[in-house]
Amino acid sequence: MEAEQSQPAPPTPAAEPFxxxxxxxxxxxxxxxxxxxxxxxLGIYSAWAKVRRLQxxxxxxxxxxxxxxxxxxPTAILKGRAIAFGLLVIYNLxxxxxxxxxxAVAIPIVIALPWMLRQSLRFRLxxxxxxxxxxxxxxxxxxxxxxFLLWPILALVSLTLLGPMWHQRLKRYQHxxxxxxxxxxxxxxxxxxxxxxxxxxxxxxxxxxxxIGVAAATMSGFGPGASRGAMxxxxxxxxGFAFVSFSVLLGPYLLARIQNLVWNHTTLGxxxxxxxxxxxxxxxxxxxxxxxxxVTLGLFVPFAAVRLARYRxxxxxxxxxxxxxxxxxxxxxxxxxxxxxLGEFLDLDLSL
Numbered sequence: 616m617e618a619e620q621s622q623p624a625p626p627t628p629a630a631e632p633f634x635x636x637x638x639x640x641x642x643x644x645x646x647x648x649x650x651x652x653x654x655x656x657l658g659i660y661s662a663w664a665k666v667r668r669l670q671x672x673x674x675x676x677x678x679x680x681x682x683x684x685x686x687x688x689p690t691a692i693l694k695g696r697a698i699a700f701g702l703l704v705i706y707n708l709x710x711x712x713x714x715x716x717x718x719a720v721a722i723p724i725v726i727a728l729p730w731m732l733r734q735s736l737r738f739r740l741x742x743x744x745x746x747x748x749x750x751x752x753x754x755x756x757x758x759x760x761x762x763f764l765l766w767p768i769l770a771l772v773s774l775t776l777l778g779p780m781w782h783q784r785l786k787r788y789q790h791x792x793x794x795x796x797x798x799x800x801x802x803x804x805x806x807x808x809x810x811x812x813x814x815x816x817x818x819x820x821x822x823x824x825x826x827i828g829v830a831a832a833t834m835s836g837f838g839p840g841a842s843r844g845a846m847x848x849x850x851x852x853x854x855g856f857a858f859v860s861f862s863v864l865l866g867p868y869l870l871a872r873i874q875n876l877v878w879n880h881t882t883l884g885x886x887x888x889x890x891x892x893x894x895x896x897x898x899x900x901x902x903x904x905x906x907x908x909x910v911t912l913g914l915f916v917p918f919a920a921v922r923l924a925r926y927r928x929x930x931x932x933x934x935x936x937x938x939x940x941x942x943x944x945x946x947x948x949x950x951x952x953x954x955x956x957l958g959e960f961l962d963l964d965l966s967l
Contacts, residue, residue, distance in 0.1 A: 804879075
């Protein structure tokens with residue numbers, strides 16, 4: 616009997632980099648109209664403005680030759696914002712009458728917050744699509760209360776020592792419960808991998824504070840006989856510069872490291888993602904954006920948003936394990952077979 620000839624393994628599909636095709640000039644026209652109509656309508660148009668903004672950024676984000684799309688309903692967003700605004704007004708009124716009454720009002724709001732955040736995640740993914748296929752969020756309400764209520768309390772009680780662990784649980788809840796069609800995302804980053812960036816940022820923050828403190832003390836002639844006013848001035852300089860340094864340098868550092876960590880440990884079915892955000896380049900973009908926004912009295916804001924989006928998107932790559940055409944076709948068939956989930960969603964415009 617002839618030995619069966621082994622079939623050659625199918626070639627691995629090429630990596631598919633993400634691209635952002637929008638321009639500052641295009642988005643400026645949308646941005647300025649959104650601002651004008653929001654002001655004229657006393658904020659009512661803000662829901663429509665949000666949909667136009669998201670549609671622009673989604674439709675200009677492409678991978679594997681296709682762009683994303685956003686299908687959110689402005690009326691649903693407006694309803695959610697009206698509820699959020701009503702709760703805020705009730706709390707402020709209660710606070711003016713009696714502090715105890717304000718606490719009594721705040722407690723049910725805090726208890727309802729995990730439900731609101733879960734609804735926000737469901738809304739955003741349900742109305743997002745790629746190649747005509749919708750995303751979805753399947754996280755349970757009980758898990759939402761653990762992630763959005765229990766873990767923040769634990770992080771606070773531990774004096775933020777459990778903060779990185781909470782962040783890992785939050786990202787695991789988001790990614791592990793997200794789907795594209797019927798294919799599930801999976802998140803594999805460990806708790807320890809989240810502590811690394813936070814600890815390095817903390818050490819850099821402490822180092823900056825020491826350097827700034829020594830420099831401030833030297834320039835001010837600070838010494839054993841210094842007055843109390845001089846001591847306060849030096850401390851104010853140290854904390855002020857440390858805060859600015861954290862916002863300008865360490866904030867982007869954490870953003871870059873965490874985004875890379877999250878997406879490099881996220882899969883969609885057999886497919887993987889790769890993210891290579893560079894902290895130094897992100898710092899440059901954010902600093903130069905801030906300077907140009909100040910110089911132009913705010914008119915550079917839409918250009919800054921496009922510039923940042925273009926860089927962040929360009930650092931993402933999809934690594935297919937097989938043909939994406941076959942994958943999407945199979946998911947479309949699966950969704951058609953099981954039917955698409957319908958229902959009311961509530962968007963409170965809460966960013967995660």
